[in-house]
Amino acid sequence: MxxxxxxxxxxxxxxxxxxxxxxxxxxxxxxxxxxxxxxxxxxxxxxxxxxxxxxxxxxxxxxxxxxxxxxxxxxxxVRRPQQIPGAPLRFLLDVHLGTLARRLRLLGVDAAYESEDIGDPALAALSARQRRVMLSRDRGLLRRREIWAGAYVYSDKPDEQLRDVLGRFAPALAPWTRCTACNGELTEADKESVISRLEQGTQAGYDVFAQCTACGRVYWRGAHHARLEAIVTDAVREFGGTGRQTPAG
Structure with missing residues (x-):
């Protein structure tokens, strides 16, 4: 220059x-x-x-x-919490942020996630088409003009990533209401309606279930529930939350 x-x-x-x-x-x-x-x-x-x-x-x-x-x-x-006008607050995460996507979903936050590398142009176009905030650690991706809105994820550690996103955008939390696998909404399910999807040990040991309305996955308070409950409790304590409580397996 x-x-x-x-x-x-x-x-x-x-x-x-x-x-x-x-x-x-x-x-x-x-x-x-x-x-x-x-x-x-x-x-x-x-x-x-x-x-x-x-x-x-x-x-x-x-x-x-x-x-x-x-x-x-x-x-x-950017001043926190950051306001994103013009659409409901929803996120899109790149291929490197799968754990963060699952934790956001655990808290009831709408978080779309690409499990395969579809490329920066396709991600940017998807952000624009669905009006989702693009979350990434890739500065090149965040510089693409097509992106509707975006944010850099500052840490490579999932616990810190979650606190970063919740602190920056202050999304409404509704734990246990969203499928961690596909981002669909969960609904309560009676045991009889899902028993064909359960292994014998689960059939005998659990009676309270939820099911994803999109992919059909069944949830219950399984072996990993205590660890997930700790994530939810910490997030709600620090950032607040609303919504019904449903099982997670």
Whole structure:
């Protein structure tokens, strides 16, 4: 670049995205004189999905602003909880976030998940078509313009990922109401209606069941229930929740 020189500073929460030399506060950047501020921010490594607002000399400007010589740019992080206007809050997760998808579903959050790598263009198109917030650790995917809305998942640890998403978007929680396998809704089921799907030991040992209205999977309070209950209890304690309680197997 050989154009106007500006100074550039990112919020502490966003410094992991930029080079080490730009993590200590205000640094100089030479622009090409024609690129927008949004393009510049992304070229320096910060996905626009993570930007709350942009300040130039203390005043809020749009991402379409073209920086001029001497301006000081501040890149502010998204304010939490983040509001996503225009559609019910629903998520789409990429192939690397399967555990997070299942935990969100466990809490009753609508979380579509692609278990196979269908490619960034297809994921972005699906986000736009279904108006789902794209969750990913892939910055390249989050830069695609087709995405309806998106968010970077900051940790690679499922417990921290769940807290990150719940803290950022504050979705309504309704534990035990959604199928962890397919994201369908659960309904109470009497034992007689599902007994043909159960192994003999389960038939003898359990009497309370739920069934997915989409894929037919049957749930009960099985061997893994205590571990799942701990996840639910911690999430509801910290982030709140509503909805009926149903079994999980």
């Amino acid at each position: 050989n154009g106007p020189e500006i100074t550039f500073e990112v919020a502490p929460e966003l410094r992991l995205f930029v080079s080490h030399g730009r993590r200590r506060g205000r640094t100089a950047v030479t622009t090409d004189g024609s690129s927008t501020l949004g393009h510049l921010v992304e070229s320096l490594g910060v996905p626009l999905t993570e930007v709350g607002h942009l300040l130039v000399d203390g005043l809020t400007v749009p991402a379409s602003h073209v920086p001029r010589t001497g301006e000081h740019v501040e890149v502010c992080a």
